[in-house]
Each structure stands twice: as C-alpha cells, then as structure tokens.
Amino acid sequence: MANPSLLILAGDGIGPEVMAEVKRIIGWMGAKRGIHFDVSEDLVGGAAYDVHGVPLSDATMAKAQAAFAVLLGAVGGPKYDKLDFSVKPERGLLRLRKEMDLFSNLRPAQCFDALADFSSLKRDVVAGLDIVIVRELTSGVYFGEPRGIFKEGNERVGINTQRYTESEIARVAKSAFELARKRGNKVCSMEKANVMESGILWRDVVQEVHDRDYPDVELSHMYADNGAMQLVRWPKQFDVIVTDNLFGDVLSDCAAMLTGSLGMLPSASLGAPMANGRPKALYEPVHGSAPDIAGTGRANPIACILSFAMALRYSFDQGDEATRIEKAVEKVLADGVRTADLMGPQDGTPVTTTQMGDAVLAALDASL
Ligand code: IPM
Ligand code: MG
Numbered sequence: 001m002a003n004p005s006l007l008i009l010a011g012d013g014i015g016p017e018v019m020a021e022v023k024r025i026i027g028w029m030g031a032k033r034g035i036h037f038d039v040s041e042d043l044v045g046g047a048a049y050d051v052h053g054v055p056l057s058d059a060t061m062a063k064a065q066a067a068f069a070v071l072l073g074a075v076g077g078p079k080y081d082k083l084d085f086s087v088k089p090e091r092g093l094l095r096l097r098k099e100m101d102l103f104s105n106l107r108p109a110q111c112f113d114a115l116a117d118f119s120s121l122k123r124d125v126v127a128g129l130d131i132v133i134v135r136e137l138t139s140g141v142y143f144g145e146p147r148g149i150f151k152e153g154n155e156r157v158g159i160n161t162q163r164y165t166e167s168e169i170a171r172v173a174k175s176a177f178e179l180a181r182k183r184g185n186k187v188c189s190m191e192k193a194n195v196m197e198s199g200i201l202w203r204d205v206v207q208e209v210h211d212r213d214y215p216d217v218e219l220s221h222m223y224a225d226n227g228a229m230q231l232v233r234w235p236k237q238f239d240v241i242v243t244d245n246l247f248g249d250v251l252s253d254c255a256a257m258l259t260g261s262l263g264m265l266p267s268a269s270l271g272a273p274m275a276n277g278r279p280k281a282l283y284e285p286v287h288g289s290a291p292d293i294a295g296t297g298r299a300n301p302i303a304c305i306l307s308f309a310m311a312l313r314y315s316f317d318q319g320d321e322a323t324r325i326e327k328a329v330e331k332v333l334a335d336g337v338r339t340a341d342l343m344g345p346q347d348g349t350p351v352t353t354t355q356m357g358d359a360v361l362a363a364l365d366a367s368l
Contacts, residue, residue, distance in 0.1 A: 004316055006037040007067040009044040010318070012080075012089055013289025014299035014353075015073025021301035021357030022071065022308045025325065029312075033321060040067075044096070045075030045089035045145065045289075055092030064096055068274075069315035070282040071308060074289035075343055089289075093224040097137050100280050101167065102269035104175040105135040105248065106310075107233075107286055109255035109265060114333040118260035118342055121232065126258050131238045132183070133255055134176040135248025137269055140169045140198075142245045162198045164244065168195060169205040175270070176242035177214040182270070184239030186218045190227040190247055224251065231255055252286065262287040263300030263341040266307035268314055281315045283307040293340075300339035302329055328363035332356070 005025075010019040029035040042048075044062045049055050055075070064070050075089040085091070096102070111119065111129035119126040144161030151157075173189070180187045185225040189206040191199035203221050210219045222230065224247040230237065231254050243251060256265045265287070271280035285303030293299055306329060313322035334340075337359045351359070 003036045003038040004068040004148045005066070006311070007063050007070045008039060008041045009064075009070060010041065010047075010073040011043075011045040011075045011289065012047055012077045013074050013291045013294040014046075014287075015075070015289055017294070017297070017299050017353050018285065018304035019071070019361070020029055021071045021305050021353060023161045024357055024361060025305060025308060025364070028288045028361055029321065032364070032368060034188070035316075035318060035321060037316075044072065044092045046077050049083070049087060049089065050081065054087055055089050056095050061095065064100060064282070065280075066277065068235050068276065068281075069311045070096065070100075071304075071311060072282060072284040073304060074285065074287065076289045077291040077294070079291075087102040093284075094142065096101055096282055097269060098143060100269075100272045100282060101138055102280060102282055103136060103138045104172050104270045105137040106179065106270065107133040107135060107248075107252040107255070107265065108267075109133065109252075109259050110282060112330060112333050114330070114336075115260040115342060117216070118344075121258060125234065125236075126260075128256060129235055130183075131235060131255065132179060132240050133140045133195060133248060133252045134172060134179060134242045135252055136164075136168065136172040136242075136244045137248075138163055138245075140245035162196065162244075162246075164198050164202060166201065166205050169202050170209050173206045173209040173242060174213070176240050177210065177217050180217050180240040181214075185216070186220075186239035188220045188222055188227070188238055190222050190224040190241060190243040190251065192247075193221070193225055194223055198244075204331055206242065212214065227251060228254055231258065256286050261300065263303055263339065264306070265303050266305075266310050268307070268310045270314065278315050278317075281311065283311045283315075298340040298350065299353045300341050301353050301356055302339075302360075305329065305357075323364050324364065324367050325360075328360050328367060331363045331366075332359045335359070 010016040071284040116127040141162040144163035193199035269282045309322040309325040312318040
C-alpha cells in the first residue's frame with residue numbers, strides 16, 4: 001500500500017530552518033518506527049512569489065488539496081512588505097486555509113513545567129496550564145466583503161467586513177464542544193456581543209448548538225476584551241476557548257506568550273473529513289517567519305516539531321508516536337536544553353536550531 005502523503009511547505013524566514021529539524025524526525029520515524037510518508041516539498045509565501053510571481057501557485061494548491069496533511073513553516077518577510085496586497089506572502093497561507101476550508105484552528109497553549117519560570121507571568125499563574133483556543137479560520141473580517149480602500153469625497157476610506165453565517169458559527173462551535181469532551185469538558189465562547197451584531201449571532205448559535213447537542217459540556221460566554229484580561233489574570237480557569245477569526249488571532253498570541261515562548265506552540269487547522277475519514281488538515285507553528293533571526297541558527301524548532309506531532313495524532317492515527325515526540329520535547333527541556341528564545345540575556349549560551357534537533361532525536365532514541 002502507498003504511504004500516506006505529506007506535503008511540506010517550509011516557506012520563508014526561519015520556516016526552512018525549523019522544517020529541516022522536522023525532516024530529520026520524519027526520517028527517524030521511518031528508520032526506527034517503520035512509519036513512512038510519501039513526502040513532497042513545495043513553495044509558499046515569498047519563496048513562491050520569487051519563483052512564480054504568486055505566493056501560492058495553482059499546482060501547489062492542487063497538491064495541498066490532495067495531500068493527507070500539509071505541514072507549513074512560516075510565511076512573510078520585510079522583503080515583501082511593499083508588494084501589492086493580493087500577492088503578499090500571507091495571501092498564500094490564507095488561500096490554503098480558505099480553499100481547503102480549514103474552519104477549525106486548534107491552538108493549544110500548554111506550559112511545560114521546565115519553562116514555567118520563563119513566562120512573564122508568575123509561576124503559579126502558568127504552571128500546569130493546558131488550554132486550547134479554537135479559532136474560526138475561514139470567515140469573519142479576514143474574508144468578508146466588501147473590503148478595500150476606496151475614495152470617499154476627498155479622502156480614502158479603508159473597509160473590511162465582519163460576516164458570519166449561522167452554519168459557519170455552528171460548525172466551529174461543534175468542533176470546540178467535541179474537543180472539550182476529550183479534555184476538561186468546558187467551553188468559553190468569546191465575542192463582542194455588546195457592540196457587534198455578528199457577536200450577538202455568534203453567542204446565540206453557540207448556545208443553540210450547546211443546548212441541542214452538547215448539554216453535558218459546561219458553556220460560558222465572555223466579551224473578548226474581558227477574555228484577554230482573564231487570560232493574563234488567571235488562564236487556568238479555561239479549558240477550550242472558541243472564538244472568531246480576528247479575536248482568535250489576537251487571543252492566541254496572548255495565550256501563547258503565557259507559556260514562555262511563541263517558539264513552543266504548534267497548531268492544527270482542520271476541515272471536513274476526506275475520503276479516508278480524516279479531516280483535511282494543515283499543521284503549522286504559531287510563530288511567524290521571524291526575519292530578524294532567520295539564518296542565524298537561533299530559531300527554536302520545537303513549535304514545528306510539535307506541529308508534526310499533531311499531524312501524527314489527527315491525520316495519521318499515530319497518537320502514540322505523537323505522545324513520544326511530546327515526551328521527548330519535555331525531557332529535552334527538563335534537561336535544560338534551551339534555544340535563545342527560552343533564555344534570559346544572562347543565562348549563558350543557547351543551543352542552535354540544529355542542536356535542539358539533535359537533542360530531540362537523542363531523547364527519541366532514548367525512548368525506545
Ligand atoms: C496567524 C498569523 C496569520 C493570521 C498571518 C500570517 C496571515 O498571524 O496564523 O496567526 O493573521 O492569521
Ligand atoms: Mg497571528
């Protein structure tokens with residue numbers, strides 16, 4: 001039987017550097033666990049623009065649609081800041097999300113014990129933290145029409161539209177309730193129903209889905225600004241947070257930083273089930289392309305490595321191997337191995353991206 005297909009889109013900035021470490025782990029899975037993938041690689045973001053003049057070619061889009069899973073590094077960089085909006089690197093990522101219809105974006109924020117002191121919050125606020133933000137990813141103000149910069153009298157006006165249909169809200173709510181049942185059984189839904197009609201509808205629909213199909217799950221509602229405040233005040237009150245595309249973008253960066261470093265956090269973007277019963281899926285680290293450190297060997301590959309672990313769990317039915325990778329990462333951190341993002345200025349010499357990869361591979365070997 002053919003091996004399941006995995007499309008790698010390393011992208012820009014530190015994307016290719018962190019992905020290089022993931023490729024070594026993919027190799028390890030083949031050599032040591034007999035788990036093989038049909039891996040192919042392609043371009044996205046600025047890297048695609050440089051070659052094709054667009055941040056995602058139609059051929060790459062077709063490959064992504066056909067793959068069991070897509071693993072993405074990062075997109076964007078200052079070199080592309082002046083490009084027309086329609087061909088900016090970010091549009092490549094947004095096209096993948098939209099056309100693959102990846103409506104449910106899981107962004108876990110988990111605090112590794114060894115890093116609790118590294119958070120900008122006090123240890124007892126973050127130690128043991130384990131929450132997931134479920135961000136709607138294919139609609140809302142990111143995609144709503146009308147949008148653009150228009151002339152109005154003698155000045156310009158910038159317009160974006162927040163738009164949600166009932167079915168778009170219902171399907172992401174459902175995915176949050178399903179996830180909560182496998183965890184702490186609690187969902188907090190965040191919007192701005194105090195100022196936005198789309199927020200009122202959001203709150204209504206989430207409540208309806210709950211009352212009809214998930215009465216066993218504890219549901220609460222919060223205005224998103226209060227949610228941001230509660231996330232830094234006492235994040236452990238949450239289990240699963242479900243929210244729209246824009247609030248989810250902001251709140252997930254906030255939640256990520258609670259854990260000490262953006263460089264640690266993976267994400268999964270899931271859509272409807274494919275013929276194989278598994279959801280359409282794209283996995284990517286939450287961090288961006290970090291152009292300031294690209295090429296210096298300072299990038300932390302852990303978020304990308306953990307994104308691959310999520311792929312093993314959600315797309316390839318290899319939950320045990322996903323756990324093996326997560327435990328290996330935990331061990332490496334407990335042993336004090338640190339990339340630059342996990343250190344204070346006085347904490348000594350950080351390991352390089354490759355050395356962190358070495359350490360994870362050694363911990364994987366030790367797990368056998
Ligand atoms: C994210 C990023 C993206 C977003 C950018 C790169 C388009 O910030 O995945 O959170 O805004 O969704
Ligand atoms: Mg973001």
